[in-house]
Amino acid sequence: MAQRWRDLSFIHWPCDPEAIQALLPPGVEVDQMDGSAWVGLIPFHLSVSLPAWAPAIPWLQTTPEVNVRTYVRGPDGRRGIWFLSLEASRLAVALVARAWYGIPYQWARVRVESEGRTVSCMTRRRSASFAATLEVGERVETLSELERFLICRWRLYSPGRNGRIHVSRIDHEPWPLWRAAVTRCDQNLIQSAGGPQTVGGPIAHWSPGLDVRWARREVAVPRD
Numbered sequence: 001m002a003q004r005w006r007d008l009s010f011i012h013w014p015c016d017p018e019a020i021q022a023l024l025p026p027g028v029e030v031d032q033m034d035g036s037a038w039v040g041l042i043p044f045h046l047s048v049s050l051p052a053w054a055p056a057i058p059w060l061q062t063t064p065e066v067n068v069r070t071y072v073r074g075p076d077g078r079r080g081i082w083f084l085s086l087e088a089s090r091l092a093v094a095l096v097a098r099a100w101y102g103i104p105y106q107w108a109r110v111r112v113e114s115e116g117r118t119v120s121c122m123t124r125r126r127s128a129s130f131a132a133t134l135e136v137g138e139r140v141e142t143l144s145e146l147e148r149f150l151i152c153r154w155r156l157y158s159p160g161r162n163g164r165i166h167v168s169r170i171d172h173e174p175w176p177l178w179r180a181a182v183t184r185c186d187q188n189l190i191q192s193a194g195g196p197q198t199v200g201g202p203i204a205h206w207s208p209g210l211d212v213r214w215a216r217r218e219v220a221v222p223r224d
Contacts, residue, residue: 006209008044011202015039019196020070027075027165033149039070043112043121063088064110066123068193075165075222080155084193087123103158128192133184136206140177169215180204
């Protein structure tokens, strides 16, 4: 599958590894940096490229989205992403992705907007909401060890049938990335997804986006 991700904000908090591990299925281990797990809110615009033979369906192919994610090692021992929840403003996108990938998409009102160096984003559904404003700062020329841990992830792990864990490999160019300051953030998305209460201010980044290709979903074969 070919996609375009654009106008992404990365908002992250450190958290207790044991609290994250309690949310993960057998075979998936929380990944840590200096003794901390991390949980992130990532709002962005998603565009899906359909095959040339398929008719264009704009209302199905594009949607603003917010995902709640954490960082893990799969049964194969590799580093990747695990979604705790995803919000999408297109019901069809949420239903198809939930059925296809087995990940917890939710239908919600979502908005992601940029004006100059200010980015604003929000999502709202019956039991959860999120609203944030970021000011984009300097471009990241060299990633720190923590930034590489949070941003450079090339696999998505997701639940499959009979307790198996699936992996989807992700291919794209290196991120064009800017550091950002969060001037406002009100949210209970993380807690609504079962995640821990966040403490302290988040760290944030922003990217104009890039093109992405997803490989076919496969069973993550446990390492020997």
